[in-house]
Amino acid sequence: MRVRRIVGAAGVALTLVGAVAGCTRNTGVDASGPKVRADAGAISTDPADSRGPAKPIQGAVRGGTLYSVQESDFENLDPQQIYVNKSIAVGQLFSRTLTMFRRDPATNKDLLVGDLATDTGTDVDHDGRTWRYTLKTGLKYEDGSAITAADVAYGVARSFSPNIADGPHYIQQWLTGRSDYNAAYKGPYDGGAALPPGVTVSGRTITFHLKQPEPDFPFAASMGTTTPLPRSRDAKPSALADHPFSTGPYKVQTYQREHQLVLVRNKYWDPRTDPVRHDYVDRYVVEIGPSPVEQTNRLIADNGDDRDAVQVDAVAPELIGAVLRNKDLTSRELSGYLDYVKYLNINTSRVTDVAERRAVNYAMDKAGYLQAAGGAPVGDIASTIQSPTTIGWSKYDAYPTAGGHGDVAKAKKLLAGRTPKLVLAYANTPDGQKGATKVQQSLARAGFRIVLKPVDDANYLTILGRRDNPYDLYVSAWASDWPSGSTIIPPQFDGSALAATGNNSRTYLNEKGVDDRIHAIEKEPAATAAGDWMRLDRQIMTDYAPLVPLYYEKNLSLFGSHVHGLIQGGAPRYYDAWLSR
Known part of the structure; x- marks a missing residue:
């Protein structure tokens, strides 16, 4: 198994999800540590949890551009290769998977639900070896074409390629029963089969036949490995690193490496199929380059577009004291x-x-x-x-x-x-x-x-x-x-x-x-x-x-005075933020 890799020098996983703001202000060391679980949840066993649309967030309004500011560029935007926290966060705006975590605003805990799938999966033989998923109806890509179970299988297949190896390796290893899964199958390229070993497709249903029991398979199905892709869209796999084919509420409009990423609405995303995401803002603009010190100072000043912005990297260590002493920032701290x-x-x-x-x-x-x-x-x-x-x-x-x-x-x-x-x-x-x-x-x-x-x-x-x-x-x-x-x-x-x-x-x-x-x-x-x-x-x-x-x-990071609905947690996502004026 691999640990999810750290983001940048600060090693920060940013989570921005729609709920009542849950910021806390800390001024000293808590010697006793936490008293209760922070945000752990469970796997849903009720298919109703997986039905869309996502519950509306009280007070949220539509419109505007949410800006995020980060020091370093994304390593990769190809869904099968995403395995770094900030890439995961932005990837969930344009990429859907078989399952997905949904935050319960009432408990602030995560629940794994079906995203593309109608539920979190069926353990066919009740032994953790065979997992079956049925796709929802009405799922579409950014061009309006239908998402199919065969496309999910092809997405899994391409993750086997030695040239697409930066993402998670769980499902590939479980399907082959070996850590060197490339020795068994090298992906769909150069004449390779479109179906990976251990995967079968029938209509809207995809089934995974594992070599040994893996009760955690529904969790692994939430990672980019199960992002669908039509084979016809994979003519140049390297192009997906900069311009993925959207299945989520947003799609890539422009991407200038080391400078800026702009996401706009995907008109073919149907909220009735999505139990997790909202599309409150019109656009997401990611600014790449400013250091944590620059980010912190800009968010403290709260001028212009920075009033609609979120700091991706943590508050610069040398500015933590100044931030905590500034009572005006209390309502804009994400902790x-x-x-x-x-x-x-x-x-x-x-x-x-x-x-x-x-x-x-x-x-x-x-x-x-x-x-x-x-x-x-x-x-x-x-x-x-x-x-x-x-x-x-x-x-x-x-x-x-x-x-x-x-x-x-x-x-x-x-x-x-x-x-x-x-x-x-x-x-x-x-x-x-x-x-x-x-x-x-x-x-x-x-x-x-x-x-x-x-x-x-x-x-x-x-x-x-x-x-x-x-x-x-x-x-x-x-x-x-x-x-x-x-x-x-x-x-x-x-x-x-x-x-x-x-x-x-x-x-x-x-x-x-x-x-x-x-x-x-x-x-x-x-x-x-x-x-x-x-x-x-x-x-x-x-x-x-x-x-x-x-x-x-x-x-500990900051957000602008127009930004609402943010809480911090362990799994990165920020598709429910909304803006006020």
């Missing part, structure tokens, strides 16, 4: 949980003593680390492996300390007079250096001797992914591809999946009991698995202490 958790990983293949790893957990000054990173606006102190945005999340703390500042006495007791020498690798950036120093200072209080080793930022994760890397400790973050423990626990703790290089695991935990439990939970229905992933989360931390959860990442 909430992302689906990332920051960890201090312990390489268990090198630090083999569990008592020593528990001592690291007790000694770490999480509150001080978070304060150095920017304080409460960027996160809440963590105690769990999974994020509060995960379905089934519940709070526990295997290593509680007063105010999150550590318990040096307990750490020293566990070390029993020893002074272990540990090598801490860090990304050689100002932030990396600052964080490493804080870790060093925290652990030194208990007697640890921490040796700091800078690593080139561009190669940092690659080096950590080597099983024989020469480091004991290192900081990294993890985000789920959908709000399930299945995209958090297995990729990080399944020892049977460890390889020489390219590992997602940073702790290299290799415990048969954990592996067996992971493989058992992976076969369970999603509703049952949610609680079991959380119980395994606690067991891993309690029994093995392979990492220190540092903080649950949050976003």
Whole structure:
């Protein structure tokens, strides 16, 4: 499994959805952390949830242009290759998939519903191996032609191509039963079949025959892999990276790379088929180039078109204090949980003593680390492996300390007079250096001797992914591809999946009991698995202490005074915003 990749230097996932504004103002570190789940939801089992149109948002009006401002360009707009948060956010304006998350304004929690499909899928044999979807009637592309089940199958087929490999890989691997799915099928190009292995089509119905049970398939069906495309529109696949063929409420009008993207209404989108999206604004204009400092200063000033704008990147760290002190900005702050958790990983293949790893957990000054990173606006102190945005999340703390500042006495007791020498690798950036120093200072209080080793930022994760890397400790973050423990626990703790290089695991935990439990939970229905992933989360931390959860990442950004209906969450989407005058 792959973790969804981070957006830009700040690593921010922006979520703008139509609901009552839910901004919060933070002025200090919350040592206790979150009390309840942030925005986790469930998979709908009622087909009525998947029927359009989406419920109207109280007070919303139509018209106007919503501007968004971001520093870097989109990596790709080809739906099958979209796998970066800001691309996902804008992609959901012009791209529809079999399933989709819908925010419930009453609970502020996400519910997976059918988007192109009439429901979230039928588990044909009740074993998670065969999933059937029926497309709604009245679905059309931007040219008015009908969307078919065969087009969905072709979209999946093209995702197998080695030249279209930047998107998610879940469905391709599940259909072939192998990580090197290209060896079985290389896509529909150069004479390849239009249907990928394991996929059958009959009329409006598409069926996926998987090699093993995958109860989370409805979640994976919400990703760009299932975006439909007629084969006739794929004559030049590279063209889709700049001008995708729209199935959503908006379509690309113009796109000047490194400068501007303009989306306008797609007149053939039928809201009666869409239970999620609205098309309140006339146009979306994305401005590319301004730095986070420029974005923040412009949104603070709130002049001209910036009154109709949204900041995509987070408030610049050096301006967080000024923003929080300005009471006039309180109503224009967008703050909430992302689906990332920051960890201090312990390489268990090198630090083999569990008592020593528990001592690291007790000694770490999480509150001080978070304060150095920017304080409460960027996160809440963590105690769990999974994020509060995960379905089934519940709070526990295997290593509680007063105010999150550590318990040096307990750490020293566990070390029993020893002074272990540990090598801490860090990304050689100002932030990396600052964080490493804080870790060093925290652990030194208990007697640890921490040796700091800078690593080139561009190669940092690659080096950590080597099983024989020469480091004991290192900081990294993890985000789920959908709000399930299945995209958090297995990729990080399944020892049977460890390889020489390219590992997602940073702790290299290799415990048969954990592996067996992971493989058992992976076969369970999603509703049952949610609680079991959380119980395994606690067991891993309690029994093995392979990492220190540092903080649950949050976003703080600004929007203009004319923009309404925004809340922050872990899954990016911003198709329900509306403007006032």
